[in-house]
Amino acid sequence: MKLAIEEHLKCSEYPRVGVVIAKSGEVLSTGYRGETRGVHAERVAIRKISDEEVQGSTVFTTLEPCVELHDEQEIKSCAQLLIDSGVQEVVIGVLDPNGTIYSQGYRKLLENNINVGFFNRRLREAVEEETFEFGDIHKVYASGKRRIPVVHSGTDIEVQFSKSDERIINIKWATLQHNHGCVDLSSSNGSVRVAAGARDFGDISDPMVFRFPSHFARMKKGMIAIVKPANTTFFVLIQLLDIFENDIIFKWAVRNDR
Known part of the structure; x- marks a missing residue:
């Protein structure tokens, strides 16, 4: 071995x-x-x-x-x-x-x-x-891009602000429907907002301008979501880049809440 x-x-x-x-x-x-x-x-x-x-x-x-x-x-x-x-x-x-x-x-x-x-x-x-290039698929830091499997009950991921800053937001990818081109992104109740109209993270100056928070977002290729559970001091921007039969590629970035 x-x-x-x-x-x-x-x-x-x-x-x-x-x-x-x-x-x-x-x-x-x-x-x-x-x-x-x-x-x-x-x-x-x-x-x-x-x-x-x-x-x-x-x-x-x-x-x-x-x-x-x-x-x-x-x-x-x-x-x-x-x-x-x-x-x-x-x-x-x-x-x-x-x-x-x-x-x-x-x-x-x-x-x-x-x-x-x-x-x-x-x-x-x-x-x-x-x-693997990105190490543990269940934990990510700061910002990046990753391909992960979404099978059976889904994939739980901890997003940590940085390797030196231990603040964490938990997200989950589940219910992958390749034929319909969508997959569900969830977190704790009422913490997910869809950044409707945004094309990239740079388009988002204040995440709270986006209405209708929910416990999950049904994501399609190119869509951006904002995850900010109650009482957290930062938020995560997430964009679905591609979707396959059993896998997805997404990117993320963390931001301090103003």
Whole structure:
């Protein structure tokens, strides 16, 4: 597991992925995302050894192996590659938060009689911090842009004013309806306002001029919302940038309340 993390830290692009293939206590090969341009880490490591060596091996990967994203995909997914290569066991660092992949690679391996284990909790936390460009998907600071999954009951996020200022506003993305092009943004009751007509954060000089506060806003691409729970001394501006079948991209910025 530690060797896989060492490979993972060699990556210069996100998401970082490191892989180690071992058998009978011996490391057979390693690989990381970006070692060969455009090739996933699992495939990089498998290409370094023979078909016979791969069979019956254990693969340690810091990120859940990917699955096919569409029927016409020309290159088989990493999960399918591991299955076809005769791997006996796969040990995973973290499940992929991409809503299209989340738990699907894990499930596919199990359905094909491959043993699946996970890194211990301490190492999972280390992987989580270093795998994705923005770190923990459930906490954000100050301002930025992020792609997150919105599946099942939704995704809760803490927006902290800054790393040195611990004031927090909680938001939640839920009820993603890709076919209708909308997703719900909520916070504590009566704290969400839609900045109707605003095209960017710079258009908003005073968030309280926008009427009709609610406990949630049904957001479509390009819409901006303002989240300010009662008794908070700052507010969060949020804009939905894009929406996918299981994921969204949004940006945010915090402002002190005047």
